[in-house]
Amino acid sequence: MPERILVVDDEPNMLRLLKTILMDKTGYEVTTTNNPLEVSKILQGDRYHVVISDLKMPLVDGMDLIEIIRKIDQTLPIIIITAYGTIETAEEAVQKGAYDFITKPFRKETILITIRRALEWRRMQEELQALKNQRSAGTEQ
Amino acid sequence: MFKFLRRFLKEEVDGMSRLREQFGHFRRLLTGNNQALEIMADMEEKLSGEFLFDTGYLETQTQRLLDNVREVVTELDLMIEGGRHPELASAYERLAEEIRAELAALPSIPETPYILPLSALNRELAPAVGSKMANLGEIGNRIGLPVPQGFAITAMAYKRFLEEAQLSGELEAMLSRASIHDLESLEAISLEIQELILRAPLPPDLEEALAQAVQGLPSPWLAVRSSAVGEDSEFSFAGQFATLLNVAAAGLPEHYKRIIASKFTSRAIFYWKYQHFSASELPMAVGVLAMVPARASGVMFSQDPQAPEADRVLITSVWGLGPYAVDGAISPDLYVVSRKEGHPIKERRVTEKPAALVCLPEGGVAAEALPPKQGSSPSLTDLQARTLAESALILENHFGGPQDIEWALGEAGNLVILQSRPLRVSTPRFAAALRERPAEPAIPPLLSFGVRAVGGAAAGRVHLFLHDGEVADIPPGAVVVARQPSARLVLAMDRIAAIITEVGSPTDHMTIVAREFRIPTLVDVGSATRVLRPGQIVTVDADAARVYPGIVTELLGRQPETPEDLRTSPVFQKLGRILKMTNPLNLLEPESPDFLAGNCRTLHDLTRFCHEKAMDAMFNPDVERVLDSSRVSRLVSDLPLNLFILDLGGGLKVSGQAQVREDDIVSRPFRALLRGFHHPNVSWSGQVAQDMKGFISVFANTMYDMNKGERGLGGKSFAIITDSYLNFNSRLGYHFGMVDAYISEERNDNYISFQFKGGAAAVDRRERRARLLKRILDDLGFKAQAKGDLVQGRLVKYSLLETEETLELAGLLIAFCRQLDLALSSDTVLERCLQAFQKEDYSLSFLRPEEAAN
Numbered sequence: 001m002p003e004r005i006l007v008v009d010d011e012p013n014m015l016r017l018l019k020t021i022l023m024d025k026t027g028y029e030v031t032t033t034n035n036p037l038e039v040s041k042i043l044q045g046d047r048y049h050v051v052i053s054d055l056k057m058p059l060v061d062g063m064d065l066i067e068i069i070r071k072i073d074q075t076l077p078i079i080i081i082t083a084y085g086t087i088e089t090a091e092e093a094v095q096k097g098a099y100d101f102i103t104k105p106f107r108k109e110t111i112l113i114t115i116r117r118a119l120e121w122r123r124m125q126e127e128l129q130a131l132k133n134q135r136s137a138g139t140e141q
Numbered sequence: 142m143f144k145f146l147r148r149f150l151k152e153e154v155d156g157m158s159r160l161r162e163q164f165g166h167f168r169r170l171l172t173g174n175n176q177a178l179e180i181m182a183d184m185e186e187k188l189s190g191e192f193l194f195d196t197g198y199l200e201t202q203t204q205r206l207l208d209n210v211r212e213v214v215t216e217l218d219l220m221i222e223g224g225r226h227p228e229l230a231s232a233y234e235r236l237a238e239e240i241r242a243e244l245a246a247l248p249s250i251p252e253t254p255y256i257l258p259l260s261a262l263n264r265e266l267a268p269a270v271g272s273k274m275a276n277l278g279e280i281g282n283r284i285g286l287p288v289p290q291g292f293a294i295t296a297m298a299y300k301r302f303l304e305e306a307q308l309s310g311e312l313e314a315m316l317s318r319a320s321i322h323d324l325e326s327l328e329a330i331s332l333e334i335q336e337l338i339l340r341a342p343l344p345p346d347l348e349e350a351l352a353q354a355v356q357g358l359p360s361p362w363l364a365v366r367s368s369a370v371g372e373d374s375e376f377s378f379a380g381q382f383a384t385l386l387n388v389a390a391a392g393l394p395e396h397y398k399r400i401i402a403s404k405f406t407s408r409a410i411f412y413w414k415y416q417h418f419s420a421s422e423l424p425m426a427v428g429v430l431a432m433v434p435a436r437a438s439g440v441m442f443s444q445d446p447q448a449p450e451a452d453r454v455l456i457t458s459v460w461g462l463g464p465y466a467v468d469g470a471i472s473p474d475l476y477v478v479s480r481k482e483g484h485p486i487k488e489r490r491v492t493e494k495p496a497a498l499v500c501l502p503e504g505g506v507a508a509e510a511l512p513p514k515q516g517s518s519p520s521l522t523d524l525q526a527r528t529l530a531e532s533a534l535i536l537e538n539h540f541g542g543p544q545d546i547e548w549a550l551g552e553a554g555n556l557v558i559l560q561s562r563p564l565r566v567s568t569p570r571f572a573a574a575l576r577e578r579p580a581e582p583a584i585p586p587l588l589s590f591g592v593r594a595v596g597g598a599a600a601g602r603v604h605l606f607l608h609d610g611e612v613a614d615i616p617p618g619a620v621v622v623a624r625q626p627s628a629r630l631v632l633a634m635d636r637i638a639a640i641i642t643e644v645g646s647p648t649d650h651m652t653i654v655a656r657e658f659r660i661p662t663l664v665d666v667g668s669a670t671r672v673l674r675p676g677q678i679v680t681v682d683a684d685a686a687r688v689y690p691g692i693v694t695e696l697l698g699r700q701p702e703t704p705e706d707l708r709t710s711p712v713f714q715k716l717g718r719i720l721k722m723t724n725p726l727n728l729l730e731p732e733s734p735d736f737l738a739g740n741c742r743t744l745h746d747l748t749r750f751c752h753e754k755a756m757d758a759m760f761n762p763d764v765e766r767v768l769d770s771s772r773v774s775r776l777v778s779d780l781p782l783n784l785f786i787l788d789l790g791g792g793l794k795v796s797g798q799a800q801v802r803e804d805d806i807v808s809r810p811f812r813a814l815l816r817g818f819h820h821p822n823v824s825w826s827g828q829v830a831q832d833m834k835g836f837i838s839v840f841a842n843t844m845y846d847m848n849k850g851e852r853g854l855g856g857k858s859f860a861i862i863t864d865s866y867l868n869f870n871s872r873l874g875y876h877f878g879m880v881d882a883y884i885s886e887e888r889n890d891n892y893i894s895f896q897f898k899g900g901a902a903a904v905d906r907r908e909r910r911a912r913l914l915k916r917i918l919d920d921l922g923f924k925a926q927a928k929g930d931l932v933q934g935r936l937v938k939y940s941l942l943e944t945e946e947t948l949e950l951a952g953l954l955i956a957f958c959r960q961l962d963l964a965l966s967s968d969t970v971l972e973r974c975l976q977a978f979q980k981e982d983y984s985l986s987f988l989r990p991e992e993a994a995n
Contacts (some may be wrong), residue, residue: 013711014193018193083201103191104194104198105192107193108193111193114260
């Protein structure tokens with residue numbers, strides 16, 4: 001099953017550009033939304049492998065979104081996109097649980113590499129969890 | 142005596158203070174100039190399409206640029222007593238206002254009359270009448286291909302309609318409730334909105350305008366089509382809005398409202414919400430055309446979208462009116478025509494066409510059964526196909542890209558173009574991928590015919606789609622199998638894996654949208670709904686027109702690619718428009734009578750103008766007098782430079798001496814530059830003349846330039862230095878060079894700004910030298926540009942050592958290039974000089990055969 005990416009940004013231009021890049025360069029399935037209030041419902045509907053979110057959005061900003069996502073999925077990698085002047089806030093987002101951040105403007109390759117790394121990290125987390133579960137099951141027996 | 146000395150010393154001290162103050166303004170001007178150039182280069186780089194950025198970037202960079210240019214203008218004003226260039230401030234304000242307006246510009250509806258005749262339309266009017274009608278006007282008026290008569294009901298009329306009926310607020314509120322993830326509620330909201338629009342009255346003045354406009358048409362029967370602003374541009378919206386054919390002119394007001402209402406069908410809302418448009422971004426203009434009762438109609442693509450490098454124009458054709466070619470009701474004839482001269486027919490697929498859509502005498506259209514002989518015969522002659530192909534290429538050439546064209550042949554067989562819009566094509570890489578297909582799977586296919594409409598492969602469970610109303614039942618990941626294409630499938634395109642239809646063509650609306658969604662699609666597959674069972678897992682290989690049972694993993698993973706031409710996106714286009722007001726350099730020659738503040742058309746012109754005038758102000762005769770009387774030192778050296786040094790602190794071992802030697806220089810950047818001048822392989826011994834023409838041009842220009850040579854500076858070179866700063870301005874013969882540099886431990890502060898211009902040879906050789914310099918500067922890590930015989934380069938934020946090393950090379954470069962005026966007789970010589978520099982042959986021995994022989 002192809003990996004599924006959710007992109008959240010209040011600016012339609014950025015959503016269109018990111019979707020175009022991701023769909024042209026990769027086999028990922030890409031869902032986009034400019035309404036962060038929809039994210040909860042979207043994540044509960046289908047399984048996603050990576051979320052990419054802008055940091056500064058009206059209604060719900062990237063920081064709040066990290067908390068919302070974490071309540072649904074502890075290991076879902078979240079990549080935060082931030083403007084150059086807000087690096088400190090981006091670092092704070094990583095401390096809160098984001099996987100990584102990218103500053104705008106960025107090269108196309110940057111987002112693709114970061115997503116690839118995030119997916120690998122996710123796979124490793126899942127394998128680790130599976131091993132832990134196995135060990136627990138073995139211990140109980 | 143004492144008083145005289147005191148007055149003399151005071152004058153000298155005052156003179157020095159003024160000089161320091163002047164120099165302070167000059168340095169700040171240079172800093173502003175350098176930063177402005179850096180920002181311009183950064184923004185230009187983003188236009189390459191390699192970066193993603195948003196409007197926040199545009200706003201930030203534009204404001205920074207404006208701030209820096211204002212600083213440059215202000216500092217020049219302060220340098221020149223009495224503000225000798227009052228028009229500078231107004232030039233800046235004018236440009237700043239235009240740039241801010243462009244930055245803030247939201248899609249707005251131009252103020253136009255409600256009706257614009259097609260005869261008055263061209264592509265520039267797309268914001269007023271939508272791309273469909275604007276392009277049609279362009280085709281008829283500028284290209285000269287035949288189009289129907291008609292007019293556009295403008296976006297202004299749409300705005301007036303919504304305002305008068307007080308619909309805007311209500312529509313926004315209803316649309317904000319609509320979600321593409323909830324098709325049922327989307328459907329309900331859509332019906333509600335359409336009802337509202339159909340019930341709303343038109344403003345009386347609009348109704349009056351419509352009544353008058355139709356009187357000018359040759360026929361009482363009309364084709365009424367959507368022409369939304371934004372439609373048929375980056376996104377096709379193919380098949381999403383309504384078209385009404387052969388409707389009565391008397392009923393135009395109601396027809397108009399029906400077209401407006403079609404903007405809010407569930408599939409239209411889905412499509413534009415999915416692409417993240419808001420309703421306000423798509424004002425609906427409408428096209429009204431005299432009906433063409435067509436003998437045959439169809440669609441053509443000026444390139445094969447799946448293989449754009451192939452020599453193919455694709456033409457589909459049906460008898461009667463065009464909808465049967467675009468909605469896939471029947472399989473049209475397909476002609477593949479060569480793009481080359483003569484347009485030979487490469488392939489013909491003549492299908493069984495049981496019916497044609499025809500105009501009814503009483504209005505409207507209906508399907509008419511065709512006699513078997515007609516139904517099975519070609520709907521186009523070869524000559525007509527070739528004529529169509531020729532028209533397709535004319536349109537492609539004019540619009541600058543592959544085109545998706547709707548056409549008709551009138552009753553007399555005359556060609557009429559009905560529409561032309563950009564065609565999305567796959568990248569050549571994908572075509573290469575096609576040639577590298579995996580081997581044919583061993584298992585026998587369930588279906589092995591059909592036409593590839595959108596390439597790629599996908600697997601999923603078969604879902605039979607037999608009625609348009611069932612689109613909400615399509616499960617995620619389905620392979621949708623239908624008898625005929627349906628534009629309504631757009632509502633499911635975000636979740637389906639592939640599409641197979643029994644009839645259809647690669648040019649119909651559903652396919653155009655499927656291509657945008659990258660969904661592998663096979664059409665004209667014949668018996669698909671009978672062969673494939675609901676729920677069956679299949680793999681669709683659209684490229685090979687095969688459908689296999691089960692999941693064939695070796696086929697999966699190939700995605701149809703479309704070129705991610707980010708440069709068509711609105712934010713790129715906005716950047717492009719802003720850059721046209723900032724970056725182009727029009728003021729080139731300071732000696733030209735046109736080098737005036739009032740002639741500054743861009744921010745770059747402003748900075749260039751100010752920089753040049755600042756140089757003059759810094760080194761004008763009054764300052765020279767100060768320089769002569771103050772503690773300016775003359776450099777004694779074996780370099781052929783008449784060089785004067787002003788130390789503003791820490792640049793010399795001992796300041797105030799009339800003469801200094803190079804050993805006395807402490808300034809780190811200056812020492813680096815001088816090391817470059819002293820490179821053992823650089824020859825300072827005059828010009829290199831490769832041919833008599835070059836020699837004569839220098840001689841002629843020398844006579845002409847004598848006055849220039851004596852202008853103000855008297856052939857002197859100046860260096861203003863501190864321990865870590867250098868501003869070097871040289872006159873070496875007729876060459877003007879400038880190096881401004883700062884070196885420190887803080888790499889963010891380090892920079893080199895390099896400028897070189899002029900020379901004794903003719904213009905073409907000087908320009909060639911500028912191009913050579915640009916290439917060398919690029920190699921050295923500068924961001925450089927060449928315009929005419931001027932070359933400018935900037936290097937920033939390298940380490941202390943790297944900056945110092947590059948400064949040395951800059952010095953070498955100045956010495957190297959001043960030899961070349963005569964020699965650069967051709968681009969071949971340019972390339973050899975470039976290679977010589979890259980190989981560190983700075984002596985250019987290959988240009989001095991007599992020396993090489995000695």
